[in-house]
């Protein structure tokens with residue numbers, strides 16, 4: 051942890067950084083899972099799904115940077131390499147044998163549900179720890195109109 055002028059105790063900052071590390075790992079993992087689906091989907095609806103999966107990857111990919119930077123603002127080191135993400139993420143591995151479109155859709159929807167539940171839990175946990183702005187930061191990510199959590203939970 052690096053010293054900074056954020057008006058929270060070192061104990062609070064350290065606990066919040068711990069939660070943010072988990073979110074950073076899962077955002078990085080989730081982004082790579084959407085890319086996997088984008089690259090590998092086959093079948094009659096291939097092209098439409100190829101585009102949809104890339105949209106998901108872009109939305110999640112845009113969340114990685116603000117999560118990592120919130121973490122460093124609080125004094126942490128953003129453990130954001132792919133290898134660190136693989137260790138830190140609790141999202142189950144993507145079913146890499148998946149081929150057809152709707153199987154990819156279901157696999158990605160399951161992974162997104164896991165990812166989005168993690169964001170809700172992070173928001174609650176950080177609120178309990180005592181950092182309301184960072185809790186709100188996750189609430190905004192959850193409800194942002196383009197967020198895949200909102201549209202994909204209907205599948």
Ligand SMILES: [Fe+2]
Pocket residue numbers: 088104
């Ligand atoms: Fe592409």
